[in-house]
Amino acid sequence: MNILITNDDGIYADGIIELAKSISKIANVYVVAPESQRSATGHAITIHSPIMVHKIDMGENIKSYAISGTPADCVKVGIEGLFKDINIDLVLSGINNGSNLGTDVIYSGTVSAALEGFILNKPSIAISYDEVNVKREIYKDASKYVVNLVENIKDKLDLLNDCILNVNIPNTKIKGSKITKLGQRNYDNAMVEKINPFGQKYYWIGGKLMELDQDEDSDIACVKDGYISITPINIEMTNLRKFELLKDIKMI
Amino acid sequence: MNILITNDDGIYADGIIELAKSISKIANVYVVAPESQRSATGHAITIHSPIMVHKIDMGENIKSYAISGTPADCVKVGIEGLFKDINIDLVLSGINNGSNLGTDVIYSGTVSAALEGFILNKPSIAISYDEVNVKREIYKDASKYVVNLVENIKDKLDLLNDCILNVNIPNTKIKGSKITKLGQRNYDNAMVEKINPFGQKYYWIGGKLMELDQDEDSDIACVKDGYISITPINIEMTNLRKFELLKDIKMI
Numbered sequence: 001m002n003i004l005i006t007n008d009d010g011i012y013a014d015g016i017i018e019l020a021k022s023i024s025k026i027a028n029v030y031v032v033a034p035e036s037q038r039s040a041t042g043h044a045i046t047i048h049s050p051i052m053v054h055k056i057d058m059g060e061n062i063k064s065y066a067i068s069g070t071p072a073d074c075v076k077v078g079i080e081g082l083f084k085d086i087n088i089d090l091v092l093s094g095i096n097n098g099s100n101l102g103t104d105v106i107y108s109g110t111v112s113a114a115l116e117g118f119i120l121n122k123p124s125i126a127i128s129y130d131e132v133n134v135k136r137e138i139y140k141d142a143s144k145y146v147v148n149l150v151e152n153i154k155d156k157l158d159l160l161n162d163c164i165l166n167v168n169i170p171n172t173k174i175k176g177s178k179i180t181k182l183g184q185r186n187y188d189n190a191m192v193e194k195i196n197p198f199g200q201k202y203y204w205i206g207g208k209l210m211e212l213d214q215d216e217d218s219d220i221a222c223v224k225d226g227y228i229s230i231t232p233i234n235i236e237m238t239n240l241r242k243f244e245l246l247k248d249i250k251m252i
Numbered sequence: 253m254n255i256l257i258t259n260d261d262g263i264y265a266d267g268i269i270e271l272a273k274s275i276s277k278i279a280n281v282y283v284v285a286p287e288s289q290r291s292a293t294g295h296a297i298t299i300h301s302p303i304m305v306h307k308i309d310m311g312e313n314i315k316s317y318a319i320s321g322t323p324a325d326c327v328k329v330g331i332e333g334l335f336k337d338i339n340i341d342l343v344l345s346g347i348n349n350g351s352n353l354g355t356d357v358i359y360s361g362t363v364s365a366a367l368e369g370f371i372l373n374k375p376s377i378a379i380s381y382d383e384v385n386v387k388r389e390i391y392k393d394a395s396k397y398v399v400n401l402v403e404n405i406k407d408k409l410d411l412l413n414d415c416i417l418n419v420n421i422p423n424t425k426i427k428g429s430k431i432t433k434l435g436q437r438n439y440d441n442a443m444v445e446k447i448n449p450f451g452q453k454y455y456w457i458g459g460k461l462m463e464l465d466q467d468e469d470s471d472i473a474c475v476k477d478g479y480i481s482i483t484p485i486n487i488e489m490t491n492l493r494k495f496e497l498l499k500d501i502k503m504i
Contacts, residue, residue, distance in 0.1 A: 043358045050454040051454060191332035228504065235355070250428070251419070
């Protein structure tokens with residue numbers, strides 16, 4: 001198999017290094033990742049400036065490039081640029097420093113990179129770990145589950161023809177894995193207002209996660225309960241329920 | 253009504269200036285827009301740096317700020333920061349320089365700003381014009397349709413409790429408006445490879461729109477046919493069809 005690996009924490013993040021090493025034992029690995037931290041960039045792509053590329057040494061058997069773009073750019077540059085002569089079988093994005101659950105996915109560079117793989121007709125999986133700034137060994141252990149998933153799904157990649165998988169690995173003793181739905185996440189007091197040394201007002205987005213009731217089959221409940229969450233998601237965003245109700249809305 | 257207006261082309265773009273002027277005749281207008289061009293930034297938010305704010309004069313009766321952040325940041329800063337004491341009734345994002353149809357919406361800063369309004373529990377509408385770099389008068393004319401829409405929907409804002417509206421206005425004689433689904437858009441030869449004056453390789457995302465077959469009730473077919481397209485969209489991205497088929501996929 002030829003597997004393209006990317007992330008949003010940047011090419012020097014422990015999560016992508018351990019994932020690439022583990023996956024390189026079962027597949028040819030091609031890495032294209034942002035040259036620096038690009039989390040929360042959503043599905044941004046770079047169209048108003050060039051995207052620079054730099055070859056990086058990530059060890060034997062791993063072809064690796066850092067680029068000046070976003071996570072979604074990495075997948076575009078990998079599939080349509082740097083590795084356009086390779087038949088990429090699967091795109092992996094991660095392992096992310098922190099979970100991407102529920103409403104988070106809309107902001108997540110990790111998930112957006114996998115969705116870009118999907119848009120380019122490649123089976124794609126996003127992987128996140130439900131704790132931030134953990135030791136490198138943790139990602140090594142977590143990568144074993146990703147290897148299991150790849151081995152398990154490699155002969156059934158058609159399952160990913162109308163969705164990606166969004167995987168979140170809990171930071172506890174793991175009981176198993178479950179197929180889940182996106183839950184609801186909201187942040188309280190998200191906007192912090194301050195004054196800089198020059199007397200100018202600025203804002204910094206922060207905020208504390210609110211405890212909301214979750215459906216039992218949601219990704220959030222699943223991870224909390226000690227199971228790896230696997231959520232099939234896609235970009236069919238039309239709300240069909242509203243068609244009939246909206247029919248009297250006119251603009252002319 | 254109190255209406256927050258934003259965009260992704262930046263605060264000096266003709267589309268937002270004409271929209272703000274037209275809407276200020278029927279509502280109190282609050283503008284928060286990026287200080288420069290931020291298109292194709294998707295749902296990126298700024299969490300690794302502060303967001304600076306600058307007061308801008310957009311004329312009488314319009315309270316207006318430019319910020320150093322993304323379109324989604326603008327809505328967060330507007331609702332949770334600068335205008336947190338105002339009860340914002342509606343968020344408008346646009347009028348965008350160019351259409352946001354089908355698959356485009358996942359990359360669109362214009363649409364993401366409206367989706368951020370939705371996440372913050374505000375009725376929200378994204379508006380795009382299906383031609384780039386048109387004369388300012390065109391946006392003035394297009395704004396009349398948006399005024400019609402606001403007048404038409406203002407007593408039925410509950411319709412927007414589980415979706416936003418993504419509006420695209422065609423660049424032809426307009427026959428009417430229709431409720432539509434997202435169509436399919438793909439770009440051919442999207443990745444241009446070049447060498448810079450220092451001998452370094454870079455990529456630039458470009459590409460030509462491919463002509464794909466579209467459903468009759470898609471946004472793309474609608475605009476092509478001379479109707480204003482109104483698509484209800486949201487962020488319920490879970491693919492429920494795949495639940496049963498995926499149940500044998502295990503990671504442990």
